[in-house]
Amino acid sequence: MHWTHKDLLDVCDLSTGDVERIFETADSFMEINRRQVKKVPTLKGKSVVLFFAEPSTRTKTSFDVAAKRLSADTFSLAKSGSSLSKGESLKDTAWTLQAMNPDAIVLRDSRSGAARFIAERLDCSVLNAGDGWHAHPTQALLDAFTLRRAWGGEFAGRTVTILGDIAHSRVARSNVNLLTRLGATVRVCGPRTLLPPRLDTWPVTVCHDLGSGLDGADAVMCLRLQLERQQDGLLPSLREYAQTWGLSRRALRKAKAGAKVLHPGPINRGVEIASDLADDPDSLILDQVASGVAVRMALLFLFLTRKD
């Protein structure tokens, strides 16, 4: 069975079968990552451009490690300090990237739709590493992969609460889509100013207070709070946010015993989540990092060995 997708723009482009295939492939790469020599020659001779127009050390490093473990060559381009200067159009950027003739481009951009824009214009695979508020498919895949391992593969009957700034979160959008399709029940919870419009059209229940949001949840996914939301007039203070919406050990008692805690990082300790809780054994935050490498290896493998 060949992998036929050219690009990964959003999780909704993937069938449930595709997702299962990614997870199974990632399972096998998890094993490589525990070996002494964590490198296989699978993608030798392939080149991957990491183009991060918006800074992100985590996702970029994760992709870089994933590619290198499969022996692909990686080239990093940051927006600043490269020839891709400010003011250049995304179309020109696309042509510049094309001229490097890579096998895949991993793209992070602060503009919703940027990954689609690039993908429509290039022949190589485009992997969306986050576009604006829109989508972050690899994060959603690694989050689901992490939960799948923690739960022995079963999503049905599980409730996942996504907590915080839903409106401006590509992580939330992609996770809602993927987790509900895998059979989980998803709740979103946060102050109204950080919830997007028309949530009635999303496959979620909406909770306007932390208590009901956490009530009986099997997992809580905290989102990173952009500190400028206060200046945007969406929050009075970080202090009040932490007190009202921050995940503490006490608040988590509302959730099921042993409920899993996730956070895509980087964490604002004491804001979205209490510091001790981030380091708790039930926290999957470090598992997410490990899963991230395996899932991205799986994606690079599938996309770079695809046949049209």
Place this chain on the structure above:
Amino acid sequence: MSNAEFIVKGARWRGESVDVLVAQGRILELRPSGNYMDPGAQKIPAGGALLLPALTDCHVHLREPGFEYKEDIVSGLGAAAQGGFANIMCMANTRPVNDEAAVTEMMLEKARRAWKNGPRLFPVAALTRGLAGAELAELAELRRAGCVAASNDGLPVRNSELFRRAVEYAADAGLIVIDHCEDPDMAPGAGVNEGEVSSRLGLKGQPVAAEAMQVARDILLAEYLGLPIHIAHVSCRQAVELLAWAKGRGVPVTAETCPHYLLLTDEAVENYSTAAKVSPPLRTLDDVLAVRQALREGVIDILVTDHAPHAAHEKEVPFAEAPNGISGLDTALALTMRMVDEGILDLDTALRAWCWRPAEIFGLPACTFKRDDPADFVLYDPGAPWELTPERMRSKGKNTPFMGQTLPGRVNALFVGGVRIV
């Protein structure tokens, strides 16, 4: 025996075959088609084409001076002619802004030189100097130079005190104020409706309340002052309901909408299509239905294109960065006739909205086919469907979400002041 200089023979008008007699740029008579004796008159066979009064567009952006790469007065008037327009009103957001007589005069001079027989150009003055919303423009002088209305279109006036004074002062100067209604602090120019689609795509949207609140302000002011205000490009149900309320009370407000608000919903921006990015943004189906009904009932008075041409490279960018606007002059009549074919509008409503009401509101010429009306009319062939391609558009702006669609008919001829210009 008539004194006609020419006769358009065998056109269809309200289901009848008619002849149109023209002399000295004016309508002499519209009579049932027949074998009359008119020895001196040239005969122009219409071949059964639909006879329509030429259209008037009270809201276009011609981009000259300053942005001639998007459009200029010559190309914009060309698109207007191809679209069946005898009169167009152009907005002031040029560079320099049309806030002084010299700019108005330059526009009129360019138009006269390039298109001496029309389409006629009627500039709209900037309401405030530089469209900055801080000081009134010299509206009396702009009126004397040839402006017919005043507007801060694109940059709504935030300060309600200044806006009130502008409406008063414009009234003395003989200019009607056209207001682009959008709370300037609520997602200005977002280009997408705040709702299901913006939520899914992860784009900052503009709520309908941003438009409706400003419509409400204008209605309350117009009532209080007893002075007319014309509401630009209405897009949503809330605004329509406020207008219906206002008109029921006899408030002197008038309003316009565009074909795209009658034909498209915010689903058109799916896949981040910048061709459908307009201000105000395309709304939901419920809004579309409300706007259609308002137009049929006369709550919305007129149709305009809000013709907003842009260069291709400006629209070929991520959604949030793209400029707002649809290039509309070339397609307006065909899209309207599509709506007539589909029963969304009847022909009389369409003609009232594109021709007779604009003339009443802004004091422009219009043809009702009565004796001495200006001979401004179109022969439209409803049996000539055509595919909209960039090459077929006379406007420099090829930015339209209708690109590639088949439109139902075309303008075979346009007469302005008795002169055939298409």
